[in-house]
Amino acid sequence: MRPTSRPDTRAMTDQIQRFLFDNTNVRGELVSLEQAYAEVLDRHDYPAPVNRLLGELVAAVALLTDTVKLEGTLSLEVRGSGPLSLLMAESNPGGELRAIARLAEDAEMPSEDAGFRELLGDGQIMITLDPREGHRYQGIVALDQESLAGCLAAYFAQSEQLPTRLWLAADGRRAGGLLLQRMPDESQNQDVDAWERTLHLAETVKAEELTGLAPEELLHRLYHEETVRVFAPKPLRFGCTCSRERIAGALVTLGAEELRDVVAEQGGIETQCHFCHTRYAFSAEEVEALLAESSTPPPTLH
Template sequence: MSDQIQRFLFDHTNVRGEIVTLANAYHEVLDRHAYPPVVNQQLGELLAAVALLTDTVKLDGTLSIEVRGQGVLSLLMAESNPGGELRAIARIADGGDLPSESASFRELVGNGQIVITLDPSEGNRYQGIVALDHETLSGCLEAYFSQSEQLPTRLWLAADGERAGGLLLQRLPDASQNQDVDAWERSVHLADTIKREELLGLEQREVLYRLYHEETVRVFDPKALRFGCTCSRERMSNALLTLGSEELRDILREQGEIDTQCHFCHTKYHYTVAEIESLLEDPDAPAPTIH
């Protein structure tokens, strides 16, 4: 498979990991937009990261990573769910110059914050926020785990506009006396030798073999990933309602109807005057079926 994530662990240790590879899902995101190459690279790393985090926290719901910057790149956002569906967007600041092809993550986003949202299918929504205090996306996400999850976590991310990949290692608490107490430092040291070309160009088991052929690694069945958008007419209607009745009616007076589209997949949604009025009168009514 070209798009998959694979879980692994080291026997008799408290170290576990995930490795992800993306091609088709990555292309699906990029084909819907016309971002500069350097933005495509950052989006690929973010897609790999959101897939890794979703599988790591084992959330029955949606997980999103939103990078809110004050630089030329004002927004990077990626979202994933347990079904293996991924989507992502980027936004270049209004009036800003196009980013340099050699710009780093920190140069692109400037100051700001990363917001990680866990939205379970049942239960309360949770948000964790970490400042953009590191030079790379992986460094910022490692800081999030250190502050919020209090679990030592390391990430290696790569993307080149064609493929995206990532590797995550995490040390679990409560190591027993029978466990290899040096396993964490050793596994991280070996992962630090991974080359970008290897993470993007090799099969996942080959990557793990090259890194850990002297370790006892248990590799689990891979999970398929794909592009998928969760937009719907109901969600778009709810978004329109946040504008308020006065603004919606002003738009209708100017345009006679409302046309909008999903930023992620570009699906278009059309609303007539009657549909907007019905929506304002009864926001909880089911969205009409459009043929």
Template structure:
């Protein structure tokens, strides 16, 4: 399996789709974090989902999916951009232990919500929020499309700690063409429902689509490469520190004489001396010095 996503559509229908497979990018995310198998699996599903949604909504900017729960798994977050860069993190609640025998999405996350943020390079930032009403991550994201995009959408997600994959089907509005196959949506969804996790994770994408839809007239477009990539920078970390406020920053300096922090996604270390923090407080709009 290579790290890539492919778009496809069925001729003479209003059905389109995306299929994604991840291996190296998924491995890099897991290498930077240490999580039990159920959490690693959900991280893979979320990585596949954020790649699918980024391509589907055609966003020229950053898309993030944040799962906030009240269970033992308190946070899952993944982010993608049009350049094919993906990153993700998971956080466990400090006051709860993971259930010994539970690997179900809802059991791990508990009550909560999913926040989907679309941050275009130009234009206004948009956030959509849906409750965790479904038993699976894919089911919750389907509810987002139903409420926000008002387009029938189905997702199939799988991950096993080594590979992650996903399939998305979407029914577009009827354009009124006489030749449009009215039953295509139900037919394509029923065929996708026969897909096993093993097939989604192990088969080459064109082979998988052929197995499912060899009786359909499908057009499969060139694949787009995906990879792990972090958007952290010294400037972004500095802006985050400024968000703590001058008083708290100076309290930290009184205790530690400097501030050391790291990116939660890629673990890059950032050091800010007392003089640099004071400069940030005094001139917050000035460029942040780069340390070589």
């Protein structure tokens, strides 16, 4: 693979790009994030090491969504016992991404160079696939590796899915990721060493290359001696799926007694989306209407 011109390494766009190695059963994805990552961070005030790990999570959820070809929502939820108690990122086929982090109550601020295990300690990652049609699927993997990418690779290995490896990086301004996957079809594989060779080359990638090089240039650096077929990139952007209806549905689950107590104290209910900080207000009358609607049984069909 030889690019026809040298890309501008400063011109990073928010995109994900699929590629494959001809005559092999190895495929890959490359993700580059800048504006969408910035919009996630602009809505919150996290410590620098949390910003970096959140960027890795956003890159990972974009890679996995495109890899599984899910017509629905994919989310990654990381819960830990360290100063960082929660990380969550969500993506959908429309290329919309959102993410949040939550520090444990009374947690000491992590050091500037805190890593994955220092931030999270023990815990687990929950991977949820929520298709528009069909059943929701959830998988869980322990936080027993030294990186987010290592934990996700362990998930693929333990769940007997396709062999998959990830490389993730973020620096507070840009985030990037690389995914390689070995497909099950051996009929088109004319290169039995392709998987091990492409993995070995991917292991040489540096964090600053994942965040600082344009995708085409990064592929050229890693695989200039391979025959790589690169597909058109798909744009990515920050996007929140919150709505007044979804917030109302969440409020109802708190129960009538708790909602009425809040209304009695405050005269109504005001809340906001954790992801985008959009505020939603409900008057006392609107709360009662929600409770009445939720207690009304569905019509009986005859």
